[in-house]
Each structure stands twice: as C-alpha cells, then as structure tokens.
Amino acid sequence: MQLGRRGGAAGHRNGQGEASMSKVIYEKDGRIGRVTLNRPDVLNAIDDELPRALADCVERANADPGVHVIVLSGAGRAFCAGYDLTAYAQTPAPTTSAGHAVGPDEGLCLHDEDTELFMSLWRSYRPVICKVHGFAVAGGSDIALCADTIVMADDAEIGYMPTACGVPDDGDVGLSDRAGAGETDAVHRRQDQGSRSGEARTGAEIGRPGEA
Numbered sequence: 001m002q003l004g005r006r007g008g009a010a011g012h013r014n015g016q017g018e019a020s021m022s023k024v025i026y027e028k029d030g031r032i033g034r035v036t037l038n039r040p041d042v043l044n045a046i047d048d049e050l051p052r053a054l055a056d057c058v059e060r061a062n063a064d065p066g067v068h069v070i071v072l073s074g075a076g077r078a079f080c081a082g083y084d085l086t087a088y089a090q091t092p093a094p095t096t097s098a099g100h101a102v103g104p105d106e107g108l109c110l111h112d113e114d115t116e117l118f119m120s121l122w123r124s125y126r127p128v129i130c131k132v133h134g135f136a137v138a139g140g141s142d143i144a145l146c147a148d149t150i151v152m153a154d155d156a157e158i159g160y161m162p163t164a165c166g167v168p169d170d171g172d173v174g175l176s177d178r179a180g181a182g183e184t185d186a187v188h189r190r191q192d193q194g195s196r197s198g199e200a201r202t203g204a205e206i207g208r209p210g211e212a
Helices: 050-063 085-090 104-122 139-144 161-165 181-193
Strands: 024-029 032-037 069-074 128-132 135-137 149-152 157-159
Touching: 024 050, 032 050, 050 104, 104 139, 128 139, 135 139, 139 157
Parallel strands: 032 069, 069 128, 128 149, 135 157
Antiparallel strands: 024 032
16 A cells, blocks of 8 residues: 655755755765754754755765765754644655555654654664764664764754654564564664653763663
C-alpha cells in the first residue's frame, strides 16, 4: 500500500555545494562534510521534509571521495527537540493511495519511513560525529544515536521521554526487519546509553565513570 504523506523533492543544490533547502544544510569544509539541522526557530524539530533532506546530505558526503568524515550538528539553541507536533497538527492528515485516512498501523509505517532515512547515518560509509548541545530528545535522540560517535556538551540533554509513560520508541518497531541482528543490538546499546527509561540525561551524567 502506498501512503500519500510526502510530496516532491527535498530541495535542490546551489553552485557552492550547499543545500538550498535550508532545513538541512550541507557544506564541505576540507575533508569534513558538515551537515546542519537548520530549523532553529523550533529547536530543529522534525517535519515531513527534514528526514529526506538529512539523508540526501549524507548521500552527498558519501559520494564525494574528498570527504573523510561527516560532522552532524544543529543550528541555534539545540540539536533537535523531536517531532514538530505543532506543524503536524496544522497539516492535513496523511492518506492512503485510495484517499482514505491513515490509521494507527499505517501511521507507524510513516514513522518507520523517517527512521529508515535517519539510518542513513548509521549505514554511512564515512564515519559520523554528532555534536549535541541543548536537547536531543524523542525523535532527536533517534537521529543522534545513529551516529558513530556523539560529543555532548555537559549541560546537553538526551532521552526519549515517551518511554516513561510506557510508549515504545516507534523507531525500534521494524528495526530488525531493516537491519541484521548485530546492527539491531548495537543500536539498542546506544539507546541504553541515551537512557531508554525516558528520563533525559545530561552529557555530564553520561560521561561519569560507570554511567555510560
């Protein structure tokens, strides 16, 4: 079944090698491919376009033999505050190819599509370093935990708060269908480091001996 939430391309490129779609910016800096989430007015919250734009930037970095490492960061006061619930509340509900409203199961498929795009970081041929400041929570933690290495400010916070209410991370659902057992276990270990209990933890707390 085809779902009708997304439309069009994520953007086009200008002559300087940057993404003209400002929600995610790509810049080549020597041997570094810098990928920046760029919705600072909403703490880089995730909307329909950001996951695809992020994956496009990762693809560009991997296609360039001059890029040896990807550095992922967020513009403004935070890395990523999760999904932009205000934006989703103001947009029409997604529909199936037959024009019917999407139910819970189909909605999970749409979320799974986003997670697959985030996983472009995990599968990148170039190592990915994620710089976290402010917050990397909910969907933002999903993005950060796909990187090879996370560098956090001492006062930055990471976590998936809905799990505190018994709500699973939907990004985990179907992960084993997309990745091998070893890959799945590795992602879960990273989620343990980011606190799967739902309580956000700071970079200083995670950096304490025995905490990570």
